Amino acid sequence: MHTSSRGGLTSLSLSMLLASLGTSIANVGLPRLAQTFDASFHAVQWVVLAYLMAITAVIVSAGRLGDRLGRKRLLLAGLLLFALACGLCGVAPDLHGLIAARVAQGLGAAIMMAMTLGLVGDTVPAERTGRAMGLLGTMSAVGTAMGPSVGGMLLSVWGWQALFLVGAPLGLLAAALAWRYLPADQQRARPAASAGSSLKAGALCAGLAMSALVAAVIMATFVVGPFYLSLGLGLPPESMGLAMAVGPCVAALTGVPAGQLTDRLGSQRMTLAGLGTLLGGALLLSLASGLVAYLGSLVILTAGYSLFQAANNTAVMSGVESARRGTVSGLLNLSRNLGLIFGASALGAVFARATPDVVHGTVQSVTEGLHATFFVAAGLMLLACAIARWRGVDRTHLLTR
Template structure:
């Protein structure tokens, strides 16, 4: 791969990593923020929620803006906004200031996420899109996995401000790389005057890709919502061991993303989407039946490996056949479907677990295990639904 492509891929990879890190690194600082600002847990939760809600609210608009004004130009603006917002977060004198700065950081992250996927087709040949999608999936997983460990280290050395200030030099580095290596924007092509905001959704193949992306994201979110309760209350793990067990999923995703992308390029996105859903279904089936730490971790490895394969294949299928003038908008829709899936997984499948284990604080380990099994039985149904939709269309 020639030098320009390497520099471009480093820029896109760093953009994706920073957007993911923006969520996970803040979580570890919530207790310190509650202490620093003398605030309740519910109040400091807005530090995380403001970022996620900002991304969800504007990501489709950010993608559409890239199509109209130029994707490289808009990505540079997003990276600079992200870096400035990180600085404002680190300098925040009060909790409301920090929450507002996190909204700005989320707006920058929305642009970064939308433009990163959209620019793959501008940067590499069609035959290599799968492996680059796999690489970006890996960087997202690495960003998620790094948050607790890197954040904990920064927190202990320099305090909560360092959780946000670290994004300033990294955001500026990504912007410099994007400026030097990403292809210069072409003049936008002619658009029909009646082009509507949601017009890409007329494509049935795209609709299918977005629906199954949301279903699968909901299932993956369940591991982060239900997993900690099962590991702590069901298996009695202390926080340190629970943290290690929780890191298994993101680490597996980080290791399998690039190989998954290569398989997609070699064997085709349709076949690999179904293969990924099949592996996920096996993992969810085991999670709905087995108990104990080794069985839980083995099932989680299967589920996450299938997710990596699905992500690389589905993202490739959605983005490969999109005309260049709509890539930003479709990338925004793809990210939006994933975010909505994460929110649905946290609320709806979390509600299934709460229904199956009513009093989780005082529940017996067997009751918590039953809640896990019931939740992943529903999750298995959602994966099979996704596979059925994908196979039919």
């Protein structure tokens, strides 16, 4: 790969890492923030919620703005805003100031997330798109996984301010790399609509729907998993934390190989393979009993997620005109966020219905709740497989027109 491509991909990877790290690094500091500002849990949880809500609210608009003003230009603005907001978080005089700074940080992160996927097509050769998508997926998983551990270390050594200040120099570094290595923005004429573009849009929409369904299933592991590990298996907190880290670690290890397979075998085939693996993992979780069975099923489920993400993101972004990549990248990230929300609420409700008293739940009731949740999750994966098959038929029809 050319030096400029490597440097540009490094800047995109660091941008994705920082945006994901911002999601999880603050969680470990909530008890300290509650003590520092003499605030309730419901008050300090807005330090996390404000960041997530800002991303969800503006990520599609950020993508559209990037298409209009230039994706490199907007990414630089997003990185600088993110770095500035990190500094403001670290010097916030009260909880309200911290929450306001987190909103600004979330706005910068939304731009970063939308522009990273949108800029892949401008940065790496087409035949290496899958690998780049896999790498970005790995960075997202690494950022989410390392947040609690890195945050705990920073919190113990330098205090809660370090949770946010660490993002400022890293954001500036990513901005410097982006300015140096990403290709300059070019004026792009918006293509006229056609029957072919309508069919492509339908196959784009399919990718967004599948992304939301898969994200919902993955979110169920974070919502239901802790209850099963603690109440169903009786694991102490430190062991439960290690078990919860298995999924993100598998995603980090399998992201790049998944991208390489996508480049070699094609996005449609690998999308189906990823969904099939996800289906198998969900079915195994709907039958799992014991720690070994649970973790083995989780490894399969997460490996399928990595494969699906690399393949589906490649399929979605490669089928989009250059002038609309920012918008579609924003929609792709939005679909994932909505899927996470749906998984937390709907699949969480399935677990709650199957386990009415989770506080005093028995091993049997919690296990039954796990099984019921992932039986429904398997149904969602069957639906996603049907959508993937339809997308493949639709694209074949497009090529023969």
